[in-house]
Amino acid sequence: MILASVTLSSVSKFWGSFVAVEKISLAMADGEFIVLLGPSGCGKSTTMRMIAGLDDPSAGEIRIDDRVVNDLPPGKRDLAMVFQNYGLYPHMTVADNIGYPLKVAGVNREERERQVRAAAERVELGGLLERKPGQLSGGQRQRVALGRAIVRTPKLFLMDEPLSNLDAKLRVYMRAELKHLQRDLGTTTIYVTHDQVEAMTLADRVAVMANGKLQQVGTPLDIYNTPANVFVAGFLGNPPMNLLPIAIADGRVQDSELTLAAPAGVNGAITVGQRPEDMRLSETDAGNMAGEVYTTELLGDSTLVTVKVGKNLVAVKTDKNTKVHMGENVGIRFDPKHLHFFDTTSGTRVAFDASR
Amino acid sequence: MNTRSHRSRQAALLALNVVLALIILVPFFWMVSVSLKPAAEPFSIPARLWPENPTFDNYITAFRPEFRTYFMNSVIVSLSTVIITVSLALLAAYAFTRTHVRLLIIAMTLVIVTQMFPASAIIIPIYKMMKGANLLNTYTSLILAYVTVTLPVAIWMLRGFMANLPLTLEEAAAIDGAGPFRTFFEIIVPLCRPGIVATAVFVLIVTWQEFLFALSFTSTKEMRTLPVGVNDFIGQYGIRYGELMASSVMISMPVVAVFFFLQRQFVAGLTAGAVKG
Numbered sequence: 193m194i195l196a197s198v199t200l201s202s203v204s205k206f207w208g209s210f211v212a213v214e215k216i217s218l219a220m221a222d223g224e225f226i227v228l229l230g231p232s233g234c235g236k237s238t239t240m241r242m243i244a245g246l247d248d249p250s251a252g253e254i255r256i257d258d259r260v261v262n263d264l265p266p267g268k269r270d271l272a273m274v275f276q277n278y279g280l281y282p283h284m285t286v287a288d289n290i291g292y293p294l295k296v297a298g299v300n301r302e303e304r305e306r307q308v309r310a311a312a313e314r315v316e317l318g319g320l321l322e323r324k325p326g327q328l329s330g331g332q333r334q335r336v337a338l339g340r341a342i343v344r345t346p347k348l349f350l351m352d353e354p355l356s357n358l359d360a361k362l363r364v365y366m367r368a369e370l371k372h373l374q375r376d377l378g379t380t381t382i383y384v385t386h387d388q389v390e391a392m393t394l395a396d397r398v399a400v401m402a403n404g405k406l407q408q409v410g411t412p413l414d415i416y417n418t419p420a421n422v423f424v425a426g427f428l429g430n431p432p433m434n435l436l437p438i439a440i441a442d443g444r445v446q447d448s449e450l451t452l453a454a455p456a457g458v459n460g461a462i463t464v465g466q467r468p469e470d471m472r473l474s475e476t477d478a479g480n481m482a483g484e485v486y487t488t489e490l491l492g493d494s495t496l497v498t499v500k501v502g503k504n505l506v507a508v509k510t511d512k513n514t515k516v517h518m519g520e521n522v523g524i525r526f527d528p529k530h531l532h533f534f535d536t537t538s539g540t541r542v543a544f545d546a547s548r
Numbered sequence: 549m550n551t552r553s554h555r556s557r558q559a560a561l562l563a564l565n566v567v568l569a570l571i572i573l574v575p576f577f578w579m580v581s582v583s584l585k586p587a588a589e590p591f592s593i594p595a596r597l598w599p600e601n602p603t604f605d606n607y608i609t610a611f612r613p614e615f616r617t618y619f620m621n622s623v624i625v626s627l628s629t630v631i632i633t634v635s636l637a638l639l640a641a642y643a644f645t646r647t648h649v650r651l652l653i654i655a656m657t658l659v660i661v662t663q664m665f666p667a668s669a670i671i672i673p674i675y676k677m678m679k680g681a682n683l684l685n686t687y688t689s690l691i692l693a694y695v696t697v698t699l700p701v702a703i704w705m706l707r708g709f710m711a712n713l714p715l716t717l718e719e720a721a722a723i724d725g726a727g728p729f730r731t732f733f734e735i736i737v738p739l740c741r742p743g744i745v746a747t748a749v750f751v752l753i754v755t756w757q758e759f760l761f762a763l764s765f766t767s768t769k770e771m772r773t774l775p776v777g778v779n780d781f782i783g784q785y786g787i788r789y790g791e792l793m794a795s796s797v798m799i800s801m802p803v804v805a806v807f808f809f810l811q812r813q814f815v816a817g818l819t820a821g822a823v824k825g
């Protein structure tokens with residue numbers, strides 16, 4: 193198998209004085225499926241375009257298989273890319289679009305047709321091969337772009353939100369299909385998305401980005417269970433982790449609706465966090481805090497109860513049969529095993545000794 | 549209220565269109581009408597809008613062997629100019645739209661400055677150059693002069709068109725492994741087709757009707773182009789209007805035909821380049 197490792201060392205990109213990507217260092221192993229996850233405008237596409245060779249890094253070094261590629265043109269990097277805005281050739285049919293990389297590579301017509309048909313089959317475009325991109329829906333165009341990428345077996349796949357325009361059902365299907373394809377081919381894949389479900393389901397490792405900076409890199413479970421900072425904690429999960437700013441002195445929470453025994457070493461301006469599914473509703477006086485029910489939403493498999501505690505809204509995921517009403521007073525109890533503490537000023541996770 | 553003012557606006561626009569159409573069409577109509585009149589009629593009194601006894605005699609006289617020579621000369625000169633100008637303009641426009649080199653941007657602006665000089669001002673230096681190069685009375689002299697005159701506008705027309713092609717397409721081609729030439733010929737040029745058609749028609753019209761250069765640079769009947777050749781009917785002692793107009797109609801026909809068949813693409817090309825410049 194032809195595999196590639198990709199290494200970014202302190203890679204930055206400036207647009208004038210604007211810093212789009214700031215000192216990103218990331219090592220991707222052979223055959224790994226890496227997802228770049230982050231909100232809109234955080235520099236995901238820019239990072240990917242630098243790896244592809246479409247934008248030059250302003251600083252830093254990009255290596256593919258230990259070879260510095262900063263000055264290597266895209267065509268020489270042996271990678272396939274799905275563009276966020278498709279980048280289909282409007283004057284060519286779907287078949288010619290998918291087959292273009294093969295044509296450039298000098299593959300003969302018969303072989304080309306065979307491979308195009310196989311790729312089209314994989315992205316469910318079998319019946320549309322003779323259409324022009326202008327005659328396709330957004331989702332179909334996106335699948336043509338995907339087909340053009342997978343028709344080859346490059347060293348590296350780059351995919352910039354390749355499923356963003358598909359309807360929910362097709363997206364779930366294509367997600368599974370992509371995962372399978374990547375397993376089959378074993379091709380190192382870098383995948384950009386702002387959809388955390390996509391990131392969680394596809395990735396071997398997720399790299400979370402915000403404001404051009406790398407926030408955390410880890411397995412989906414890692415970043416979900418041990419978020420490195422307030423941003424990651426508040427970005428992942430649906431709804432995301434509840435975050436409450438408090439002050440702790442001498443192991444006691446000061447002036448707050450919250451009563452909580454703080455672990456040793458956790459002091460000062462602290463943001464305490466817990467995921468909605470780790471919290472429980474309780475009698476008003478039996479919880480760590482109490483408040484008034486703000487909304488209840490039936491999610492299907494569970495009910496999401498939002499409680500107003502002081503100025504904060506706290507989300508609690510409860511059993512789907514929970515009967516509470518808006519305006520009712522309830523207590524909320526933390527699960528002490530799943531508490532997270534962050535330094536409020538820096539936002540970084542505070543390690544603590546859980547054994548106490 | 550609103551619909552009434554809307555309606556009067558529509559009426560005013562319609563009237564304006566009719567007037568414009570008349571201004572453009574009346575001379576054309578007159579040309580056709582005179583070309584069909586027998587020799588005695590053009591100046592008969594009272595003047596007639598349409599000949600009493602239409603005849604094709606003028607056409608038969610006008611379509612003499614010389615006319616055919618002139619026609620071939622015009623075709624050769626015009627088509628060569630179209631091909632050379634459009635090819636060069638495509639390359640130049642591509643370079644101009646895809647580079648950020650300051651010097652090239654200045655060059656691009658200078659290109660349009662050349663349009664500020666009227667033909668009568670540049671004709672003498674160009675004549676001298678042609679003479680020096682021993683090119684007078686050849687196709688080459690005319691083609692070179694026409695390329696010089698049409699190239700700047702052609703570059704700007706195509707530049708406006710190419711600037712609107714999404715960069716992603718070239719990036720996709722680069723990722724697919726295509727080099728710059730392949731990308732240019734297989735992606736850029738096909739996508740510029742409406743712009744190419746518009747530019748080619750523009751160049752064709754300019755060269756097909758060009759008179760001043762053709763008159764100055766050619767000295768023998770064998771090298772004359774149609775606009776100059778028509779002059780044969782303007783003699784020292786009188787103008788043979790019937791044959792003159794018949795020739796003019798025949799000269800117009802190819803351009804009218806080109807327009808007729810390409811008008812959809814031509815209009816698409818003009819607006820496509822114009823919307824976002």
Ligand SMILES: Nc1ncnc2c1ncn2[C@@H]1O[C@H](COP(=O)(O)OP(=O)(O)OP(=O)(O)O)[C@@H](O)[C@H]1O
Pocket residue numbers: 207210212230231232233234235236237238239276386
């Ligand atoms: N050519 C450019 N010139 C100036 N600024 C740019 C350019 N390209 C991107 N940017 C800026 O860089 C930042 C990062 O852009 P990027 O496209 O990488 O975001 P993204 O994370 O892919 O967002 P999205 O999810 O919306 O696609 C944005 O703030 C954007 O405005």
Ligand SMILES: [Mg+2]
Pocket residue numbers: 236237238276352
């Ligand atoms: Mg993007």
